[in-house]
Amino acid sequence: MSTTIAAIATGPAAGPIGIIRVSGPQTLAIADRIFTPQGGGALSERPSRLLTYGALHARDGKVIDHCLCCVMHAPNSYTGEDMAEIQCHGSPAILSETLAALFANGAQQAGPGEFTQRAFLAGKMDLSGAEAVHDLVTAATAQAAENAAAQMDGAVGSRIREIRQCLVDLVAEFLAVVDYPDEEIDSNLFDHACEILHNATRALYDLAETYERGRILREGIPCAILGRPNAGKSSLLNALAGFDRAIVTSVPGTTRDVIEETIRIGVVVLHLFDTAGLRDTQDPVEKIGIDRAMKQAQASALILAVFDSSDDISDDDLMVIARTHGKRTIAVLNKSDLPSALDVATIRRHFEHVIAVSAKTGEGLKELYDLIPRVVGMDGMSYDGSIITNARQAAALVRAAERCEAAFVAAQLGMTPDAVVMDAEGAIAALGEITGQAVRDDIVATIFDKFCVGK
Ligand SMILES: Nc1nc2c(c(=O)[nH]1)N(C=O)[C@@H](CNc1ccc(C(=O)N[C@@H](CCC(=O)O)C(=O)O)cc1)CN2
Numbered sequence: 001m002s003t004t005i006a007a008i009a010t011g012p013a014a015g016p017i018g019i020i021r022v023s024g025p026q027t028l029a030i031a032d033r034i035f036t037p038q039g040g041g042a043l044s045e046r047p048s049r050l051l052t053y054g055a056l057h058a059r060d061g062k063v064i065d066h067c068l069c070c071v072m073h074a075p076n077s078y079t080g081e082d083m084a085e086i087q088c089h090g091s092p093a094i095l096s097e098t099l100a101a102l103f104a105n106g107a108q109q110a111g112p113g114e115f116t117q118r119a120f121l122a123g124k125m126d127l128s129g130a131e132a133v134h135d136l137v138t139a140a141t142a143q144a145a146e147n148a149a150a151q152m153d154g155a156v157g158s159r160i161r162e163i164r165q166c167l168v169d170l171v172a173e174f175l176a177v178v179d180y181p182d183e184e185i186d187s188n189l190f191d192h193a194c195e196i197l198h199n200a201t202r203a204l205y206d207l208a209e210t211y212e213r214g215r216i217l218r219e220g221i222p223c224a225i226l227g228r229p230n231a232g233k234s235s236l237l238n239a240l241a242g243f244d245r246a247i248v249t250s251v252p253g254t255t256r257d258v259i260e261e262t263i264r265i266g267v268v269v270l271h272l273f274d275t276a277g278l279r280d281t282q283d284p285v286e287k288i289g290i291d292r293a294m295k296q297a298q299a300s301a302l303i304l305a306v307f308d309s310s311d312d313i314s315d316d317d318l319m320v321i322a323r324t325h326g327k328r329t330i331a332v333l334n335k336s337d338l339p340s341a342l343d344v345a346t347i348r349r350h351f352e353h354v355i356a357v358s359a360k361t362g363e364g365l366k367e368l369y370d371l372i373p374r375v376v377g378m379d380g381m382s383y384d385g386s387i388i389t390n391a392r393q394a395a396a397l398v399r400a401a402e403r404c405e406a407a408f409v410a411a412q413l414g415m416t417p418d419a420v421v422m423d424a425e426g427a428i429a430a431l432g433e434i435t436g437q438a439v440r441d442d443i444v445a446t447i448f449d450k451f452c453v454g455k
C-alpha cells in the first residue's frame with residue numbers, strides 16, 4: 001500500500017499564510033486527528049475542497065493555530081489519492097510543528113515532486129504535462145508560464161500521442177503482412193507508409209527545432225558586454241539594469257571582474273555580463289580580468305560589442321571585433337550624445353546588427369530593447385504550448401525523427417517489412433518516453449528529483 005506523504009507547499013520564508021499538503025490512504029484519518037472543525041463534525045466528512053475553519057493541534061494536542069483546512073476525496077484530487085490541505089499562519093514554527101504532528105500520526109516527508117509524480121502514476125497527467133508543472137513553477141516570464149500552462153493541459157502530449165498513434169497503426173498493418181511471407185506485398189502499403197513516415201519525420205523535426213527558442217524562453221540567454229576600456233560597457237549595464245550596478249569612472253580599466261545582472265527584455269530574460277575592457281596591458285590583475293572577459297564572451301549566446309562612437313576605431317576595438325567572430329552579436333555604438341568620430345562603415349562591414357545608443361542619456365535604448373528579441377529569434381512567437389522547453393524531450397524527438405526517417409528510407413526502397421517495422425518501433429519507443437507511455441522508472445525518478453518538495 002502507498003505511503004501517506006506531507007510537505008510544506010509554500011516557500012521557506014515566513015509569510016502571512018502557509019500551506020501544507022497531505023496525500024495518501026491515511027490522509028483522512030490523520031487530518032481528523034490534528035484538526036477540529038469549529039462548527040463540529042469531522043473534517044473528513046466535509047465535501048471536497050470546501051475550506052473549514054477550526055483548531056489545529058500539535059503533537060501533544062495543544063492548539064497551535066486557528067486556521068482553514070480542506071480534504072479532497074480520492075480519486076478526484078490532484079494526486080488521485082485522498083488529500084488534505086492545511087492553510088495555517090505562515091510562520092516557519094507553525095508549519096514545522098504542523099508537519100511534525102502529521103509525521104507523528106503516520107505521514108512521511110514527501111520527496112521532491114512526489115505529489116506530481118503520484119498524479120502522473122495515477123494517470124492524472126502524462127509525463128510531458130507533469131514536466132510542464134515544473135516549468136510553470138519556475139517560469140521567469142508570463143510567456144514562459146503561458147507556454148507551460150498549455151503543456152500542462154496536454155499541448156505537447158496530445159500532439160505526440162497523435163503522431164505515435166499513426167506509427168502504431170502503421171506497424172500493425174506491416175505486422176499483418178509479415179505473418180504471410182509467401183504472399184506478394186501490395187505496393188500501396190509501401191506508398192502509404194512513405195507518406196505517413198515522411199509527415200511524421202517532418203513534424204518531429206519541426207517540433208524538436210522549437211527547443212532552441214524554448215530553451216531561451218525557460219533559461220534566458222547569457223549575454224556578454226564586450227568592448228575596449230572606457231567604451232561605456234558598465235554604463236550600458238547600468239542603463240539596462242535601471243540602477244547603478246557596476247562602478248563607472250573615466251579611468252580606463254575600471255572593471256576587472258565579470259559583473260552579472262539579470263534583466264527582462266519583453267519575453268527574453270537576459271543574463272548580462274559586464275566585463276573588463278579588452279586591451280594590451282602589462283597589469284597582471286587587468287590581464288586576468290581580460291582573460292575572464294574573453295571566456296565569458298565565448299560562453300555567451302549573445303554579445304553586445306560596445307564601441308565609443310566619439311572616437312575612431314583603435315587596435316583594441318579590432319581585438320573586440322575578432323572576439324565576436326562567429327558569435328551572434330549586436331554592435332552598440334555608444335555615446336551617441338557626443339559628436340561622432342567613428343568609421344561606422346567599417347563597423348557595418350563586420351556586424352549585421354548595428355545600433356547607436358547613449359548609455360548616458362538613454363537615447364537608443366528603446367531600439368536596443370526591440371532589437372534583442374529579434375536578433376535571438378524570439379519575436380512574433382506564440383506561446384500556445386508548441387515550444388519545447390525541455391532538453392530530454394528535444395533529444396527524444398530527434399531520436400524519434402531519425403528512426404522515422406530510417407523507416408521511410410526502408411519503405412521507399414521497398415525493403416522487407418521487418419526493416420520498416422523495426423525503425424518505426426524505435427520511433428514509437430522514443431515518443432513514449434515523452435508521454436510517459438514507455439519510460440524507465442529510473443528516468444521518471446530523475447525527472448521528479450528536479451522538482452521542489454511540496455510540488
Ligand atoms: N491550494 C492549492 N492550490 C493549487 C494546487 C493545490 O493542490 N492546492 N494545485 C496543485 O498543484 C494547482 C491547481 N491544480 C489542481 C489540479 C487538479 C486538482 C483536482 O482536485 N483535480 C480533481 C478534480 C477536478 C474537478 O473538479 O473536475 C481531479 O482531477 O479529479 C486540484 C488542483 C495550483 N493551485
Ligand SMILES: Nc1nc2c(ncn2[C@@H]2O[C@H](COP(=O)(O)OP(=O)(O)OP(=O)(O)O)[C@@H](O)[C@H]2O)c(=O)[nH]1
Nearest residue numbers: 229230231232233234235253254255277335359360
Ligand atoms: N558622453 C557619454 N559618456 C559616456 C557614455 N557612456 C559612458 N560614458 C562615460 O565613459 C566613461 C567610461 O564609462 P564606463 O561605463 O566605465 O566604461 P567601461 O567600458 O565600463 O570601461 P572599463 O570598465 O574601464 O572597461 C565614463 O566617464 C562614463 O561616464 C555615453 O553614452 N555618453
Ligand SMILES: [Mg+2]
Nearest residue numbers: 233234254255
Ligand atoms: Mg566597466
